[in-house]
Every structure is written in C-alpha cells, then in structure tokens.
Amino acid sequence: MKNNQLIDLSENLIKFAKSKGAHEVQISINTNNDFEVQIMNQEIEKLNQSNPTELNLKIIIDKKVATASSSDMQQNTLENLIINTIERAKLSSQDDFAGLPEKEEITFNTEQLEIFDPKILKIKPEEKIQFAKKIEKIGLDNPKIKVSTGSYYATSHGQNYLINSNGFQGFYEYTVCYAGGGFQSGEDDNLVEDYWSESHVKLSEMKSPEYIANKAIERVLRMIGAKKVKSQVVPVVFDPLMSASLLGFLVQCITGSSIYMKRSFLVDKLNTKIASEIVNIIDNPLLPAKIGSRPFDAEGVASKKINIIENGILKNYLLDTYSARKLKMKSTGHASGPGNLYLQQGHATPEEIISSVKNGLYLTKTIGQGTMPTTGDISKGAYGIWIENGKLTYPVAEITFSGNLADMLNNITMIGNDLEFRSSINAPTIQIDNISISGT
Amino acid sequence: MEKTRREFLKTTGLGISLIATSRLWSNNLFAALTLEKGNNMNEEYFGFTKEDLKKLLAFGLSKGADLSELYFEHTIANSVTMSEDIIKSSSQDIALGVGTRVIHGNQTGYAFTNELTFESIKNAMLTAASIAKSKPKIIKANLEQLTTKSKIYDLSTPFAHANLQDKIELIKTAYNTALKYDSRIQKVSVSLLDNLQQITIANSDGLIISDTRPQMRIGISVTAEDKGKRGTSFASEGGRFGMDFKNAKTPQQVAETAASEALILLEAENPPTGEQIVVLSKDQSGVMIHEAVGHPLEADANWKKQSIMWDKMNQMVSKPFVTIYDDATIPYYRGSLAIDDEGTITENVLLIENGKLVGFMNDRLSAKIMNTKPNGHGRRESYKHIPIPRMNNTILAQGEHDPEEIIKSVKKGFYAVSYQGGQVSNTGKFTFSCNLGYLIEDGKLTKPLKNATLIGTNVQILNEISMIGNDIGFFLGTCGKEGQSVPVTCGTPTLKIDKMTVGGAI
Numbered sequence: 037m038k039n040n041q042l043i044d045l046s047e048n049l050i051k052f053a054k055s056k057g058a059h060e061v062q063i064s065i066n067t068n069n070d071f072e073v074q075i076m077n078q079e080i081e082k083l084n085q086s087n088p089t090e091l092n093l094k095i096i097i098d099k100k101v102a103t104a105s106s107s108d109m110q111q112n113t114l115e116n117l118i119i120n121t122i123e124r125a126k127l128s129s130q131d132d133f134a135g136l137p138e139k140e141e142i143t144f145n146t147e148q149l150e151i152f153d154p155k156i157l158k159i160k161p162e163e164k165i166q167f168a169k170k171i172e173k174i175g176l177d178n179p180k181i182k183v184s185t186g187s188y189y190a191t192s193h194g195q196n197y198l199i200n201s202n203g204f205q206g207f208y209e210y211t212v213c214y215a216g217g218g219f220q221s222g223e224d225d226n227l228v229e230d231y232w233s234e235s236h237v238k239l240s241e242m243k244s245p246e247y248i249a250n251k252a253i254e255r256v257l258r259m260i261g262a263k264k265v266k267s268q269v270v271p272v273v274f275d276p277l278m279s280a281s282l283l284g285f286l287v288q289c290i291t292g293s294s295i296y297m298k299r300s301f302l303v304d305k306l307n308t309k310i311a312s313e314i315v316n317i318i319d320n321p322l323l324p325a326k327i328g329s330r331p332f333d334a335e336g337v338a339s340k341k342i343n344i345i346e347n348g349i350l351k352n353y354l355l356d357t358y359s360a361r362k363l364k365m366k367s368t369g370h371a372s373g374p375g376n377l378y379l380q381q382g383h384a385t386p387e388e389i390i391s392s393v394k395n396g397l398y399l400t401k402t403i404g405q406g407t408m409p410t411t412g413d414i415s416k417g418a419y420g421i422w423i424e425n426g427k428l429t430y431p432v433a434e435i436t437f438s439g440n441l442a443d444m445l446n447n448i449t450m451i452g453n454d455l456e457f458r459s460s461i462n463a464p465t466i467q468i469d470n471i472s473i474s475g476t
Numbered sequence: 477m478e479k480t481r482r483e484f485l486k487t488t489g490l491g492i493s494l495i496a497t498s499r500l501w502s503n504n505l506f507a508a509l510t511l512e513k514g515n516n517m518n519e520e521y522f523g524f525t526k527e528d529l530k531k532l533l534a535f536g537l538s539k540g541a542d543l544s545e546l547y548f549e550h551t552i553a554n555s556v557t558m559s560e561d562i563i564k565s566s567s568q569d570i571a572l573g574v575g576t577r578v579i580h581g582n583q584t585g586y587a588f589t590n591e592l593t594f595e596s597i598k599n600a601m602l603t604a605a606s607i608a609k610s611k612p613k614i615i616k617a618n619l620e621q622l623t624t625k626s627k628i629y630d631l632s633t634p635f636a637h638a639n640l641q642d643k644i645e646l647i648k649t650a651y652n653t654a655l656k657y658d659s660r661i662q663k664v665s666v667s668l669l670d671n672l673q674q675i676t677i678a679n680s681d682g683l684i685i686s687d688t689r690p691q692m693r694i695g696i697s698v699t700a701e702d703k704g705k706r707g708t709s710f711a712s713e714g715g716r717f718g719m720d721f722k723n724a725k726t727p728q729q730v731a732e733t734a735a736s737e738a739l740i741l742l743e744a745e746n747p748p749t750g751e752q753i754v755v756l757s758k759d760q761s762g763v764m765i766h767e768a769v770g771h772p773l774e775a776d777a778n779w780k781k782q783s784i785m786w787d788k789m790n791q792m793v794s795k796p797f798v799t800i801y802d803d804a805t806i807p808y809y810r811g812s813l814a815i816d817d818e819g820t821i822t823e824n825v826l827l828i829e830n831g832k833l834v835g836f837m838n839d840r841l842s843a844k845i846m847n848t849k850p851n852g853h854g855r856r857e858s859y860k861h862i863p864i865p866r867m868n869n870t871i872l873a874q875g876e877h878d879p880e881e882i883i884k885s886v887k888k889g890f891y892a893v894s895y896q897g898g899q900v901s902n903t904g905k906f907t908f909s910c911n912l913g914y915l916i917e918d919g920k921l922t923k924p925l926k927n928a929t930l931i932g933t934n935v936q937i938l939n940e941i942s943m944i945g946n947d948i949g950f951f952l953g954t955c956g957k958e959g960q961s962v963p964v965t966c967g968t969p970t971l972k973i974d975k976m977t978v979g980g981a982i
Contacts (some may be wrong), residue, residue: 086860104570128563225904227784297560404907404908411926434905435979
C-alpha cells in the first residue's frame with residue numbers, strides 16, 4: 037500500500053470505530069519489504085522475499101480496553117474486526133489507568149534521525165548473495181574451520197504509520213541491512229562454534245565480508261579445546277556482547293509492568309543507589325542512524341533522551357502510558373521497549389581491564405534463560421577464556437556463572453572504552469567482581 | 477471463481493464479529509469452515525479451484541525447479557489476561573496469507589503474500605522460482621484431495637468459538653483459586669491464549685490436503701511475598717482441545733500448582749554447586765530430552781554435519797535401557813499434528829531404540845538430501861516461514877523403577893522440579909534453568925533450592941542416565957529455532973543422572 041492509501045484507510049477506520057461506539061481508538065499500520073538470503077556450502081540455501089502488511093488496533097470504551105491485529109487488509113474484514121473489538125472491550129473490566137496518551141506535539145524532525153537510507157533499497161539481489169557467499173568462503177578456506185553453520189545477508193525497508201483519536205498522526209520510514217556468518221571447529225565430539233553479525237540502518241556503516249568472517253573465525257578458533265574449571269568465586273570480565281546481555285536483564289527489571297506487578301528487585305528503588313558510582317546508563321532513541329532510533333514509541337509518545345542510572349543512582353524506570361499512570365509518573369516513551377540504551381563508556385582499554393585480573397573469567401558467550409527479575413537472581417551456562425596473571429590463557433566451557441544483579445551492579449569495578457552501538461541495548465567491556473563459577 | 481473467493485473471506489469476516497456474541501452463530505461458522513476439510517463439495521480452497529492452484533504451481537516450476545508448493549493459512553488467535561483483580565484486556569489476531577515455496581536441488585526460494593488474489597500469488601511464486609535457472613518442468617500429477625486422521629484434535633468445543641464471557645469465568649476461577657490459596661500470595665496474573673488455524677497445502681507432486689487445528693493454553697503466574705522475600709512461579713496447561721478440557725488439568729489445579737510453588741520459593745536457598753548426582757523429576761524434565769537429544773536429532777543439523785549425531789546412525793549413543801521417540805499423533809497434545817506443514821501424514825518416529833540411534837526427524841528437503849522418506853516433522857510458524865525439521869512430542873520411554881526408589885538411592889544430590897526452559901548449541905552443549913529444586917540428603921528430599929542452572933553435553937548425559945522411573949510427565953513448551961516458534965511438548969519419567977554440573981551462587 038502507498039502512504040496516502042495507508043492514511044486514508046486508517047482515518048476511515050478511526051471514523052468507523054467512533055461511529056460504532058468506541059471512545060478512544062489507536063491504529064498502527066506497518067508495511068515491510070524484506071529480503072533475506074542464507075548461504076550454505078557456497079550455495080543459496082534459502083531465499084525469502086516478501087512484502088507483509090499488518091494493522092494493529094486498540095479500542096477503549098468507558099476505560100475498558102481491547103486490542104486486535106490483522107494481516108488481512110480487506111475493508112470488510114477490518115470493519116468486522118473493529119465491531120468485534122468493541123464488543124470485547126465492553127467485556128473487559130473498567131481500568132481507570134487505561135487510555136491513550138495525552139496529546140503532545142512531536143517537534144522532532146524525523147529526517148534528522150537518518151534511519152532511512154535509500155541506498156539500501158538499491159542493492160541488487162545478486163550483490164547481497166555474493167556478500168553472504170564471501171563471508172562463508174573466507175571461513176571455509178581457513179584450514180582450521182570444519183563446518184559452516186551458514187551465512188546471510190538481509191535487508192528490510194519498513195514504514196510505520198500511527199494514528200489515534202486524540203489527534204496524533206505520525207509516520208516514519210526506516211531501512212536496515214543485516215549480515216553475518218558462523219562456523220564450527222574442534223576435534224571429534226568436542227566441537228566449538230560461534231558467529232558474528234552486523235546490523236546497520238546505513239549502508240555505509242555495514243562492515244566488509246572479510247571483517248565479519250574474520251571476527252567469527254577468531255571467536256570460534258579461540259574456543260578450541262575448551263574445558264571445565266573448578267567451582268570458585270572470581271572476577272569476571274564481560275566482553276561487550278555479554279555486558280549488553282546483562283543490561284538486557286536490567287531492562288526487564290526496570291520495565292514499568294515489572295514494577296507495578298512487583299516482579300522486580302528494583303521496586304521502590306528510584307533515586308537510591310543501586311550500582312557502583314562509575315555506572316551511568318542512558319537511553320537515547322534520538323541518536324541519528326542507530327538501530328533503535330525512533331521519533332515516537334508504539335503509542336505515539338515522543339522519544340526523548342533519559343538517564344536511567346546516574347552515578348550509580350536509579351533515576352528512571354522505562355514506562356509506557358499505562359504503567360506511568362499506575363506509578364503516578366510520566367511515560368518515558370517506552371511502549372516499544374528500549375531505543376538506544378547504553379552503558380556510558382569509561383577510559384580503560386579492554387586489554388587494561390583483562391590485565392588487572394589475577395585469576396578470573398573473560399566471558400564471551402552464555403546459554404540458557406536463568407534470569408528472575410523478582411529476585412535479581414541470574415544463573416547461566418557460560419563460555420569464555422580463563423585469565424591468569426592478567427593474560428588470556430585457555431578456553432573454558434560447560435561451566436555456569438551465577439549471582440544476583442543487585443550485587444553485580446554494585447560490583448562493577450571497571451568500564452571499558454570500547455562502546456559500540458550494535459543493537460537497542462549496548463555496552464562496553466566491564467569487570468564485575470565476586471561472581472560464582474560452577475564447574476567440576 | 478471471483479465470487480467464491482469473496483464468499484470465503486466474508487465468512488471469515490463474519491466469523492470475527494460472531495465469536496464474542498453468539499455461540500449458535502459461531503457453530504454455523506464452524507460448519508462453514510470445516511467444509512474445507514473432507515467433504516469439499518465444490519473443491520474450493522481459500523476461494524481457488526484446483527485448476528487455479530495447478531496454474532499457480534506451474535509458475536513455480538517455470539524455471540526448472542524440482543518442487544513448487546502453496547501453503548494457505550487462516551488463523552484466528554485470541555488472548556485474554558487478568559491481573560490485579562481485573563480483566564485488563566483481550567486481543568484477537570487474524571493471520572491470512574499464502575506462502576509460496578520452490579525447491580531446486582538443496583535450494584529453497586520463498587515468498588508470501590497477504591493478498592489472496594491470483595495475480596499476487598503468481599508474483600510471489602515467480603519470486604520464489606527465481607532461485608532456479610533451467611528449463612521449465614511440468615506438474616507430475618493431478619491434485620488429489622487427501623484427508624487427515626481425525627482423532628488428533630478435539631474440535632467439538634473449540635476455544636476460538638467460545639463465548640468471551642465463558643472464557644472470562646474460567647480465568648476468574650483460576651485467578652481466585654491462586655489468590656486465595658494463601659495470604660502471602662501478592663500478585664496473580666492469568667492469561668488464556670487460544671487459536672484456530674486452518675491450512676491448505678498443495679504441491680507440484682500432486683498433493684492437496686487441508687487441516688483445521690485448535691490450540692489453547694492457560695498460564696498462571698504467581699508472586700508471593702513474606703518478610704521482604706519474594707518468589708515468582710509459573711504453571712500452565714494446554715493442548716489441542718476445547719472448553720471441556722478432556723483429561724487435562726483444570727484451571728484450579730494449575731492455579732494451585734503455581735501458588736504452592738511460589739510459597740515454597742520464599743524458603744528456597746541457592747543450591748550446592750559443582751558436579752553431583754541429579755534426579756530429574758517427571759513433571760517438567762522433558763525439557764532436558766528436548767534440548768540434549770531432540771535438537772541434535774533434527775535432520776537439518778545432520779545433513780549439514782553441524783550436529784555431533786550426524787555420523788552416528790545405527791551406533792550406540794546411550795545406555796541400552798534408553799529409548800527415545802517423537803510421537804506427533806498423541807490425541808489432544810500441544811505438540812500433536814495430523815499432518816505436518818508440508819502435508820506429510822505424521823507418525824510416531826523412533827529416534828533412539830535401546831540405546832542405538834535409529835532415526836532423525838526430517839522434512840521433505842532433508843529426507844531427499846539424506847535419501848530417506850519424510851516422516852512428518854516439517855513445521856513452520858506461519859505462512860511467512862519456510863518449513864524446517866522440528867519436534868512435536870519428544871518422549872523418553874518409561875523404565876521400571878519406582879520414583880521413590882530412585883530418590884532413596886541417592887545419598888546427596890539435586891532434585892530438579894520446575895524450569896524456565898533450556899537451550900542447546902549445535903555442538904551439543906545444553907543448559908536448563910531450574911526455577912525450583914530440592915536437596916536430596918540420605919534418600920530424602922529436604923531443603924527447597926532455587927536459581928540453579930544444569931549444564932552438560934548431550935552424548936555424555938545420555939551415558940550418565942542410570943535409572944529410569946515407571947512414571948511420566950510432560951513439559952509444555954514453545955520451541956524457538958531460526959526465528960520460528962512452534963508449540964511442542966516433551967515427556968520424561970523420573971531420571972537419575974550420575975554426574976552433572978549444577979551451577980548456582982556459591
């Protein structure tokens with residue numbers, strides 16, 4: 037569908053819903069143009085190309101809520117969906133906190149976000165295929181690599197349109213290109229594997245196939261011969277992917293619904309010290325050309341930069357309109373989760389951090405769930421490289437690391453200078469002391 | 477042709493407005509929809525005739541591919557949630573679309589469209605066909621309608637057609653049971669999810685087959701609080717049945733399970749860590765079988781030589797008293813299917829028989845590559861996805877030991893009860909995250925334990941199994957692989973593992 041068709045359709049549906057008795061209505065329509073090619077042993081394994089469209093609907097009557105979605109975009113279906121959603125809303129309970137956000141002018145110019153790069157639309161399918169093949173070929177040509185677990189190149193062009201009965205209308209268009217590859221190595225049944233991937237909203241920021249392949253190869257080869265270590269309590273150096281994954285658990289614990297449902301160890305902890313004073317965590321969805329950049333969230337609340345942890349003190353939860361009202365606060369524009377959340381980088385190089393550890397783990401990969409926001413408990417399978425006297429020595433696997441996020445945040449002793457924006461949650465290398473490692 | 481296509485869509489549309497309002501009308505809708513299955517008088521499939529489908533499939537072979545396929549899907553999914561004493565919201569999601577797939581050698585081309593018009597589907601099919609580059613082929617056979625086994629699903633009272641009020645009553649019963657279980661229960665949330673999926677699959681080998689699949693799940697999450705300590709637990713029940721629940725646990729029973737576990741967690745401590753004897757209780761430990769054994773036996777990981785099982789066919793990979801199978805035909809189970817998502821009739825597939833590796837779970841493509849027959853494990857999340865080998869109900873067969881006897885045989889060890897889930901890598905390393913366990917001391921369960929991670933390598937763990945119980949329990953899960961989620965179960969008796977690493981805070 038074209039932009040003006042989307043606008044016409046959603047405006048008409050809002051009118052239709054109001055005429056059938058809806059008090060408040062929100063409609064969003066997302067259309068995408070997606071391409072993905074996966075390579076296996078230098079052949080195309082899968083090629084998937086499609087243009088999905090989906091409509092999402094929220095209806096409120098007397099503070100009673102119902103939602104719906106449809107990929108069937110026929111007028112007839114959508115009108116029936118609205119009628120039925122109105123009927124269902126009447127059967128929900130009255131909830132005084134429910135409702136659309138108050139109207140607010142979006143002053144930010146979406147173009148300044150630079151999340152749409154027309155160059156991505158112009159890449160020919162053959163170029164994407166060759167890019168992915170090249171990643172895999174570099175790995176297969178390495179004598180130490182035994183098996184390819186596949187490489188890929190994908191592009192996505194999306195258009196999001198959001199309108200509500202309070203008069204909000206917002207539109208943005210974005211592009212993303214993704215590429216990655218993975219390999220296995222090792223002897224007999226003692227195999228090791230890893231991968232590397234990149235995703236960018238601007239084509240000029242995409243790394244080369246050589247860079248991606250070599251990153252993946254390096255991550256695989258350094259794990260060959262991995263073994264267990266004995267159970268002990270040690271400092272752990274988290275590589276940037278692992279630091280970001282730990283922040284992901286923090287995000288669960290500061291999300292509004294976890295707070296009002298009391299399913300977080302950070303309930304009632306606003307404006308108290310919850311982390312080491314060197315910790316500063318920020319979310320800025322308005323940074324240009326980043327993967328989590330957006331002008332407004334899923335409810336049409338304008339994006340803004342917020343401080344989450346400032347010098348170790350918890351300053352903000354991540355709130356949508358509903359959880360904000362429940363907690364007598366204001367929405368932070370997080371109805372769609374974090375934008376570009378990051379741990380502010382420090383001054384130490386990753387090498388300096390590693391060299392400060394006498395005996396400990398350099399954590400490079402985890403496996404499993406093992407996070408409980410209610411208590412902050414965390415326990416996961418771990419892979420990495422053992423540090424002895426400030427030097428990386430042998431690889432370790434089939435161990436677990438365990439702790440409690442409350443303690444871990446306070447035990448962050450060093451923060452690296454290697455912050456890179458790779459996803460919607462980002463962090464540099466960090467060191468955390470006193471973590472339980474279980475092995476033999 | 478044009479007229480009937482609209483008819484179908486109108487029925488669909490009408491159904492949507494009726495589900496919440498009238499049971500009688502929705503029964504009519506159901507009759508209209510099931511017309512697709514079995515006695516399809518006019519032989520219309522999502523508004524298309526067989527001749528239309530043959531033409532569309534021919535476009536898929538126009539560049540010389542081996543197989544072209546159409547996958548039509550219409551799914552209505554509903555959810556209702558209750559928390560903080562109120563029905564917070566309900567939702568209804570409609571998915572309508574067709575996926576077109578073309579296979580050429582080992583290569584797959586795929587495209588899908590939400591627009592059910594001949595032109596749109598033709599364009600999707602031509603996009604999918606572009607992976608092949610040789611002379612056109614012709615369709616081998618006429619499309620012959622096949623019918624499916626009927627006993628897999630209970631379609632007599634599907635949730636998707638139930639009155640919303642009735643569902644709300646059911647949710648409230650569960651909610652109140654959990655909340656009133658004990659004064660320390662602080663927060664309860666209950667969600668009821670159901671869907672009704674209708675599919676028609678046609679391919680250039682002459683297959684045409686339809687299926688109507690119900691699914692429901694009730695999930696209850698409970699948080700207890702006492703003296704500054706908090707614990708959260710989750711319990712669920714579900715399957716391919718309707719409002720009469722068949723032999724499943726009632727919502728009250730599920731609520732009681734969740735509430736009692738949340739209370740026990742208040743007292744739970746961190747486990748002793750390191751290598752030790754582990755007893756896996758029957759209720760949810762199937763997740764270990766799923767991760768450690770199931771994934772490595774999916775055929776795609778084997779023809780790609782990514783699984784450590786790829787070269788072990790007909791070899792002993794476990795103790796001789798271990799038998800593992802995947803049975804998609806168990807009536808009403810969450811992972812059961814009459815046909816897989818490529819139209820292959822499902823069966824009970826033996827994987828490890830008395831310790832020997834005897835089978836992989838495959839789809840059409842991996843069966844072709846490995847020179848064997850497809851055995852009904854090609855599944856996809858929706859019309860948007862390429863089918864890949866997946867599990868259904870993966871089960872370790874019962875043994876001869878009384879579960880009590882197994883616990884009694886352990887002087888000191890860890891007894892695992894409930895899980896958040898598990899994960900495995902291709903190389904066979906797996907973990908599962910234990911929400912609640914117990915310490916075993918002198919053959920008895922003593923202190924409750926929390927926050928434990930069990931970790932191991934699949935081949936080793938199979939050889940560490942020393943006792944198998946004569947009981948059985950099932951974990952209800954949603955399995956994610958290559959970005960696609962599908963409903964599964966995994967079952968196991970009580971198991972004694974002689975050596976396994978338990979991780980936790982020291």
